[in-house]
Structures are given as C-alpha cells and as structure tokens.
Amino acid sequence: MRNAFLDTLFELAQQDERIVFITGDLGYRVVEKLMEQRPLQFLNAGVAEQNLTGLAAGMALSGKVVFTYSIGNFPTMRCLEQIRNDICYHEANVKIVTVGGGFAYGPMGVTHHAIEDLAVMRAMPGLIVVAPGDPVEARAATRALVAHAGPCYLRLGKAGEPTVHTGPIDYRLGKAIRLREGTDLTLISTGGMLQTAAKAAERLASRGVQTRVLSMHTLKPLDESEVLAGARETGAVATLEEHSINGGLGSAVAEVLAETLDVKVPFKRIGMPPIFSPHIGTQEYMLQKHGLNDEAVAAVLLTLVQARNPTSRGSVATL
C-alpha cells in the first residue's frame, strides 16, 4: 500500500505543483524519486513532528496541498494538538499519512504498534479518516484525497499487502465498497484486514454461510446507510480492524446501530483489545496471537450467525 500511495502521489505531483510531501525523516529507498525529481515538492523536516505538522498547516494556508508522512504513531499522536488546532481548526489542506498501521512493525515493539490511531483521528473535528483495504484502494484514495480540499488522515499498511480487488472499483470517500454479497451476515472491514475478511467469508461459504463483505475504507464520514442496509438485509453485523476495538471502526458502527431504533441485530467488534500487546513478532504472528487471522475470525462470525434473530432472512441450516 505504501508503494501504491507513493507511486500515485509522484504521478499527481508531476501534474499539480501545489502538492508538497513532507517526511519526518523516514522513507529510505521509497521517497528518493520524489526528493530528487521534484525537490520543490519534497521536504524532510527532520525528526520533529510538532514543527512538521505546524509548518504543514502553514504551507497549506499558503496554497499548498501538503502530505505529512511517517510511521503510525509519530505524525498522529506526537503532534495531536497541532493536528487539532493547526490543521483541523484552520481547515488546512493537509493529508496526514501513516505507514505501518496496526502491527506492520510488529517486531519493532509497542512504540511502533499503531492500534489507537483511528480512534484518536476519528475524534478530530473536520478530519476525514481513510484506511484503504488494498493497493487498489490506496491508489484511488490518494487521488480522492488530493481532489478533496481539506484535512484528511490516510492510514496505510506497509508493503506487500495482496491486491484484493481483482477488477476496477468505484472509490468514493465516505462510500463503502461491497466486496462480496451475502445474506447471512455483514462483515465490515477497514484497512489491511480486507484480505482476512475475504478469506474468512470464503471459509464461511464452504460451510454454507453467505457473508456480505464491506470494505469501509473511509472511517469518517462513515457510510451509515451501508451499515444499516447490512444489518437490515442480513440480520447480523461484525466489524474487523487491525486496531483497538475501542474508538475505531467497531465503535463507529456500534454507534450507528445503537442509535437506530428499528435495528436490533447480533453485533460483534473483532479487533485488538484495548491493551498493550504482550506479544512481539511479525504482523502475521501478532494477528494470529490476537485472533485476527481468517480462521479465528471465521469462528467468531459463526457464533454470531448462530446468535442472530431466527426470523431474519438468510439461512444457517447447514451449520
């Protein structure tokens, strides 16, 4: 996803001189092309995220379309007040970009585990929050962010995520993408968990359970109508995120369901408990340890389907 983002940004920067990319001294062997070929559109601000974010706002207020870039927690939490006051309150045209969302830097330790960023960013007024599901979505999201004049947060994985979308997608900020149709439950995924969602749905299909899979690439504004359609049409909803179950996608969807009077369906947030992980290891290892591999996700979904209202549509007779 990181490479899809950077390649797309490079293309866009060649066409739009307002675009400026500011890194917090990260991006070895991936940002050099921009640095060398578009020097007036590149800046390494050093390891100083507060100044980086404040000056990004200042440049945006002077007509630039600014991307800030670093690993998970650094350009988000280290400079949160600069995001709130300097970017969001000034409606500055800054796109905050993180790489390594979730456990992409798993072996690096807890400082590099980014599992609260979506919750924190979602609380910022006026900030659009985007977590693409695969490289195809990452490319489309990059273009959409440039086209949107205002503050955005883009949470990327690292590199090497598989392409989940095999065909063209209709990518619009704030509109979920239906990856798979289903009648028995709706699984809403954000970020790089999309591949896991697809695999879990495949596992359930082999058991006769048809899962609707939504890629909720935009966490804010949330596509509430797709959430409610999923609840009404399939009778059960689960969320899947490489993030704390507090404050992220699960919370956002729960808020919509809880405030809709005529919807009462079994619901489950699948994600990280709100703790510092006691594990250290690769992303795959970390996800498996926290029950976020497709097999464990499918098992949780099965219990959810069994718990759902028997009068709602869909069939689990084959379970």
Next chain:
Amino acid sequence: MNTIKEMPVAELARRIRRHVIVMANRANASHIGSGLSVADILAVLYGRILRFDPQRPGWAERDRFILSKGHGCAALYATLAECGFFPVQTLETYYQNGTILPGHTTHKFTPGVEASTGSLGHGLPMGIGMALAAKRDGKPYRVFVVLSDGECDEGSNWEAALFAPHHKLDNLVAIVDYNKIQSLGHVKDVLDLEPLADKWRAFGWATQELQGHDLGALEKVLSSIPAQPGRPTCLIAHTIKGKGVSFMENKLQYHYTPPRGEELPRALAEVEGA
C-alpha cells in the same frame, strides 16, 4: 492602502494601551499585563512595518503576522480595530457572549487574525510553513511571529528554531516579548531561559536584543529585515509586563486581574499622560 501609517506610532501605542485597559475592565478578563507588554511591538509592526490592507484581509501578498502568545489578544484586537479591520466599537464586545473577539486570537471570528493560537508553541511552526511557501513560490511577503517568554518553554519552538535557519528562511522574524513573568512566577524562577539570545544565536538566527518599548529602536531594526541575508531574524525584546501603568508593572497579579473600581481611571490617566 490604509491610513494607520500616517498616525504617530506613539499615538497608536497609546490607543492600544487605552483599549486594552478598558477592554479588560469591562470584560473582567485576565492577561492585561501581557497586552500592555506587547503594545509597542504591535504599534511599530502595524504602524510602520507590515504590508496589509484592512479592506482585503486575505490579500495574497500581505505580510503574515501571528500572535503566537494568543493570550495577549486584546492588544492585537485593539491594533486591528485602529487599523480598520473592524470598527473600534466592536472592542466593547471583547470576551462577551456572541463576540468575534474571544480570549485567545481566533482566525475564524476576527478579521485580520492570521492564525488561531492560545495553546503555546504553535505560531512559529505555522509561520515557518508560510515563510517556506513564500520562498518556494518566489513571493515577497514576510512572516512575523510574536512569542512570549513563557512560551519558549515549549519544545515545539525549539524544533522550529532548528528548522528555520537550516532552510535559510530570512523572510521570517520571531520576536520574543520577554517581559520576565510567566503564569506562576518570574521566568528565571520557573524555568530559566538565560542565556536566551545566545540560544537563538546558537541555533543560527540573526539575533538582536533591544528594549521592546523603544519605538525608534524597534522601527529601526524591523525596517531592515533580514538582519542577515540567508538567516531568520530573532528579536529578544526586553519588555515590562503591565508596561504603562505603574501599579501593574512587573506584577504577576496582572497576569490575572483586570483594573477594577478606582484603578481604571488611574490606569487610563497614566496611559494618557505617557
């Protein structure tokens, strides 16, 4: 473009102080000492230095001014009103329900306010972004940021201090309103900044110390920016908290307390007599 340039700077400074005193009294608002210490700096900047058009606050070529010590806003509001950004009568609404003049500078509400501040340590990085954009776009505008001394405790300022000389932002001026008193005491007792000028110098800024109430000295220095080509300028302006009202000067109390009762005519009389 605007008529404020024809007014004697001392008169503008006097008007700013008078407004600040009346505003604080009427609103029962804090931070009067900060407004009085920065009044002369603002008078020189707006009366002589900054290029702006009160009819077009968003004019692309304007010089940018950021009051990073947003709590000194009453003095900026008074200055902007005298410059014609909004009617002087509006100052009567300062800090009141429904006002466009809140207790910290806020761009959303007040014409002429470049950036919303109030949380300390934000103005200089934002100013750097504006200065860097001007450099990269070949635009002639300059950026002036006024910081408080207590604000220099914030680490973000030192990130910014490191950045601006490295990028040769000689279109950027930081002015420290060094009135020696911060929220809970004297700066030297709370968190000593000395040697402050040496610190900015060591970071690479063309740094000068001057008396922040010497209108002539302020105008002279600010008229020849950059002080050194290729370097941002830092002015350490030695000021007096509560300057202009003898019973407020150098008193921590007037970081909080407005003039009340018979203090109001006494304060105004001292300013008028200045």
